[in-house]
Amino acid sequence: MPNILFTNLMGGFVFDEKFKLVDYILIDQNRDILKFRSALDEIMKKYEAHEASDLESSFVITEFTDIKYRKHLVEKNLSITRKSIKNSVSEDTLIVHAISSIEDLDKITNLLSKRLREWNYIYNPEISHAISDNEKFSNTISSKSREQLLNDLNIDEDMSLGSKLKKNDISAILSLSQQLTNLFKLRKHYEKYIITLEMEICPNLLEVAGSQIAAKLLRHTGTLKRLARMPASTIQILGAERALFRHLRNKRKNLMPKHGLIHEHPLILKSKLKQHAKAARALADKISIAVKVDFFKGKPIGKKLKNDLVSKFSIDY
Amino acid sequence: MPNILFTNLMGGFVFDEKFKLVDYILIDQNRDILKFRSALDEIMKKYEAHEASDLESSFVITEFTDIKYRKHLVEKNLSITRKSIKNSVSEDTLIVHAISSIEDLDKITNLLSKRLREWNYIYNPEISHAISDNEKFSNTISSKSREQLLNDLNIDEDMSLGSKLKKNDISAILSLSQQLTNLFKLRKHYEKYIITLEMEICPNLLEVAGSQIAAKLLRHTGTLKRLARMPASTIQILGAERALFRHLRNKRKNLMPKHGLIHEHPLILKSKLKQHAKAARALADKISIAVKVDFFKGKPIGKKLKNDLVSKFSIDY
Numbered sequence: 001m002p003n004i005l006f007t008n009l010m011g012g013f014v015f016d017e018k019f020k021l022v023d024y025i026l027i028d029q030n031r032d033i034l035k036f037r038s039a040l041d042e043i044m045k046k047y048e049a050h051e052a053s054d055l056e057s058s059f060v061i062t063e064f065t066d067i068k069y070r071k072h073l074v075e076k077n078l079s080i081t082r083k084s085i086k087n088s089v090s091e092d093t094l095i096v097h098a099i100s101s102i103e104d105l106d107k108i109t110n111l112l113s114k115r116l117r118e119w120n121y122i123y124n125p126e127i128s129h130a131i132s133d134n135e136k137f138s139n140t141i142s143s144k145s146r147e148q149l150l151n152d153l154n155i156d157e158d159m160s161l162g163s164k165l166k167k168n169d170i171s172a173i174l175s176l177s178q179q180l181t182n183l184f185k186l187r188k189h190y191e192k193y194i195i196t197l198e199m200e201i202c203p204n205l206l207e208v209a210g211s212q213i214a215a216k217l218l219r220h221t222g223t224l225k226r227l228a229r230m231p232a233s234t235i236q237i238l239g240a241e242r243a244l245f246r247h248l249r250n251k252r253k254n255l256m257p258k259h260g261l262i263h264e265h266p267l268i269l270k271s272k273l274k275q276h277a278k279a280a281r282a283l284a285d286k287i288s289i290a291v292k293v294d295f296f297k298g299k300p301i302g303k304k305l306k307n308d309l310v311s312k313f314s315i316d317y
Numbered sequence: 318m319p320n321i322l323f324t325n326l327m328g329g330f331v332f333d334e335k336f337k338l339v340d341y342i343l344i345d346q347n348r349d350i351l352k353f354r355s356a357l358d359e360i361m362k363k364y365e366a367h368e369a370s371d372l373e374s375s376f377v378i379t380e381f382t383d384i385k386y387r388k389h390l391v392e393k394n395l396s397i398t399r400k401s402i403k404n405s406v407s408e409d410t411l412i413v414h415a416i417s418s419i420e421d422l423d424k425i426t427n428l429l430s431k432r433l434r435e436w437n438y439i440y441n442p443e444i445s446h447a448i449s450d451n452e453k454f455s456n457t458i459s460s461k462s463r464e465q466l467l468n469d470l471n472i473d474e475d476m477s478l479g480s481k482l483k484k485n486d487i488s489a490i491l492s493l494s495q496q497l498t499n500l501f502k503l504r505k506h507y508e509k510y511i512i513t514l515e516m517e518i519c520p521n522l523l524e525v526a527g528s529q530i531a532a533k534l535l536r537h538t539g540t541l542k543r544l545a546r547m548p549a550s551t552i553q554i555l556g557a558e559r560a561l562f563r564h565l566r567n568k569r570k571n572l573m574p575k576h577g578l579i580h581e582h583p584l585i586l587k588s589k590l591k592q593h594a595k596a597a598r599a600l601a602d603k604i605s606i607a608v609k610v611d612f613f614k615g616k617p618i619g620k621k622l623k624n625d626l627v628s629k630f631s632i633d634y
Contacts, residue, residue, distance in 0.1 A: 082478055089439045089480035094489075097436040101493060104432050108425050115421050119414040122406045161399055163406035172411075172510050176418060179496075179503050186496050193489050 003049040005040070006060045009076050010069065012040045014047045019059045022047060026072070091201040092224045098190045098197070099215035105187045109134060112180045116141070119173050125161045126153055135184045142177040146170075204290035207302025208283075208309070209265065210317075216261045217287070228295035235291075236262065236284030262287070266317035267309060279313055320366035322357070323377045326393050327386065329357045331364045336376045339364060343389070408518040409541045415507045415514070416532035422504045426451060429497045433458070436490050442478045443470055452501045459494040463487075521607035524619025525600075525626070526582065527634070533578045534604070545612035552608075553579065553601035579604070583634035584626060596630055 003022060006013045011026035023046075025039050043049070052060060064073075113134035120128045120141060127149050131137040140149065150157055194215050198206040201224060205214045220238050221227040227235070237244055239260030246254045259268060259280035271279045286305040293301050310316055320339060323330045328343035340363075342356050360366070369377060381390070430451035437445045437458060444466050448454040457466065467474055511532050515523040519541060522531045537555050538544040544552070554561055556577030563571045576585060576597035588596045603622040610618050627633055 082476070085478050086480050089482075093439060094482075094486055097432075097439075098489060101432055101436070104428055108428065111421055111425065115414075115418055119418070122410060122414075159399070161402050163403045165406075165411075168510065168513065169411055172415060172507065175503055175506060179499055182496055182499065186492055189492060190489065193485065196485065 003047040004052045004056050004060070005044050005047075005049040006052040006057060007040065008064070009080060010072055011036075012043060013060070013063075014043060014049050015052075015060055015063070019056075019063065021063060027076070090223075091197045092218050092222075095194055095197050095201075095215050096219045096222065098194050099212070099219050102187055102190050102194075102215075105183055105190070109180060109183050109187070112176065112183070113138065116173070116176050116180055119176065123162050123165050123170065123173060124149060126150065126155055135181075138177050138180040138184065142174060142181050202291065202294040204294050204300060204302035204305070205287065208286050208290045208305050209262070213262055213265055217291075220261060224291065224295055228291050230288065232281075232284045232288035235288050236260070236280055238262075259284075267313060267315055270315045270317075271313055275313070282309060282312060320364040321369045321373050321377070322361050322364075322366040323369040323374060324357065325381070326397065327389055328353075329360060330377070330380075331360060331366050332369075332377055332380070336373075336380070338380060344393070407540075408514045409535050409539075412511055412514050412518075412532050413536045413539065415511050416529070416536050419504055419507050419511075419529075419532075422500055422507070426497060426500050426504070429493065429500070430455060433490070433493050433497055436493065440479045440482050440487065440490060441466060443467065443472055452498075455494050455497040455501065459491060459498050519608065519611040521611050521617060521619035521622070522604065525603050525607045525622050526579070530579055530582055534608075537578060541608070541612055545608050547605065549598075549601045549605035552605050553577070553597055555579075576601075584630060584632055587632045587634075588630055592630070596632075599626060599629060 002017065004015050006015060009027070011024055013024040014022045016022050023043060025036070025043060027033075027036050044051075116138060117128045124141070124146055127137070127141065130153055131140060144152075146162070147157065150160055191211065195206070195211045198211055198214055202214060202218075205217075209217065217227055217235070217238060218224060221230070230238075237257050237260045240257035241260075243254070243257035247256045258277045262268065262280060262283055265283055267283050268276055268279050286309055290302055290305055293299070306317075319334070321332050323332060326344070328341055330341040331339045333339050340360060342353070342360060344350075344353050361368075433455060434445045441458070441463055444454070444458065447470055448457060461469075463479070464474065467477055508528065512523070512528045515528055515531055519531060519535075522534075526534065534544055534552070534555060535541060538547070547555075554574050554577045557574035558577075560571070560574035564573045575594045579585065579597060579600055582600055584600050585593055585596050603626055607619055607622055610616070623634075
């Protein structure tokens with residue numbers, strides 16, 4: 001029997017016919033894989049070795065139970081794991097983090113806006129009342145003085161119900177509104193950031209579903225790969241799992257859910273109630289095509305898919 | 318029957334014996350109350366009028382049902398209401414708003430810290446792991462570069478499990494940490510702000526209970542006045558209402574609560590479990606004295622009360 005060559009993640013090992021180790025080369029952490037390949041070829045020629053078959057491998061493997069290999073094996077293993085962890089982060093992971101942060105920020109800005117409104121009621125009640133949009137309210141408070149604000153509303157200062165506060169007290173309210181304004185800005189920053197990421201990894205999905213729904217679909221499935229593998233009917237009710245299982249438990253009382261995460265899409269929001277199911281089906285269909293094209297890096301198809309939907313339902317978005 | 322003088326919030330009105338209006342003076346919005354008083358005296362002398370008795374008033378009042386007084390009455394009423402609303406804001410209201418904001422900020426910083434840690438795990442996992450304090454974590458992330466951070470932890474960059482991200486991706490994480498750091502700063506700002514307010518309106522309560530517990534007691538009762546009227550036994554279990562009513566419903570199973578909002582006080586936290594009830598009773602006692610002295614603007618007594626507690630339980634705070 002001739003010499004045999006056995007390779008594993010530590011390197012290449014040449015054994016003779018009695019399965020005794022003759023020679024070996026190790027893969028250094030930083031060594032080039034091509035260089036290792038050529039070194040392997042050389043050592044094969046030198047010992048006239050052939051690569052180990054499955055049967056031969058099982059004999060050879062006992063050699064590696066020796067403790068002297070342990071440390072080397074552990075190190076090698078760690079370095080491979082480390083590399084694969086490092087490379088496991090892709091754009092879809094980043095999108096998932098950004099969209100989760102946006103949802104957190106929505107909760108937070110709501111909470112702080114409520115607090116700011118209440119607090120501001122004692123200093124500037126007319127403004128708390130006049131501006132119902134939270135973001136605009138916070139911006140206005142933090143950018144204008146009370147005199148300006150009352151002037152804008154045509155209210156005489158004596159007629160205002162606000163108390164005269166000390167500088168210290170006013171600055172406490174203003175600090176809150178400034179932080180709130182910054183949080184609103186951060187939300188916008190993340191919206192744009194998500195779009196730039198989506199332009200890279202899922203331009204077609206972005207075109208068909210819109211950036212927010214695309215991001216939420218990705219967050220729900222975790223990766224683009226998993227989303228690309230789903231049939232349209234699953235995509236249609238992603239996020240409506242509770243309703244789905246309620247339906248499966250009791251078909252008479254609870255209808256099948258028409259849509260999950262995609263219910264916020266303008267195509268569904270703007271269509272009539274009777275058309276909701278039809279629109280959701282068509283949208284999920286196109287999304288499933290778009291995401292498959294994105295995953296397999298096909299030719300851009302988003303615009304065409306979107307136009308199909310727009311012309312079918314006569315709803316522009 | 319001589320002339321009679323009837324006064325109401327619109328002004329002074331002189332009627333003859335047949336309850337016909339003879340003369341009147343109105344209180345102008347900005348007029349001095351003393352000037353009005355002297356004008357009233359003059360008109361009384363001039364018509365030899367006496368102030369209306371209850372019986373006479375009831376006859377006179379019909380005169381004011383005339384529609385011509387309506388507008389004047391409404392205006393007068395509004396202006397008085399406006400003034401009393403304006404003056405209703407006192408330091409305790411501001412403390413209540415500030416402490417509520419602090420509690421909101423606690424929730425928010427917790428939520429965002431969790432999000433930041435998760436997000437940062439893909440870029441800088443070693444740091445997410447090394448620093449357990451949220452505020453310190455956020456400060457560190459936002460102030461140092463990844464190289465510096467790894468250097469501080471003595472970790473080789475190749476050994477780090479973090480992925481190499483693009484500039485855009487890193488800045489998304491950093492923006493979050495900067496906002497979070499600002500929110501932590503805002504919380505500290507409010508802590509100081511509450512102390513300055515408390516130094517003004519309840520220095521003794523501040524001394525005995527500490528700023529946070531003092532503020533929470535005020536938030537629970539709404540005003541210093543209401544807190545000052547409460548007996549020590551009520552103050553002891555403020556904030557433990559659910560436990561109290563559970564006890565009242567079922568005395569066998571559920572014990573009387575030992576303490577409510579004051580349970581965070583170092584005197585209780587640091588004492589032994591067996592001493593908790595005793596410490597809570599003593600603390601509530603001293604708080605109730607302090608808050609009464611504060612409300613009636615008595616001589617400073619906070620230091621003495623605190624020293625009594627410290628020496629009784631040998632716990633310094």
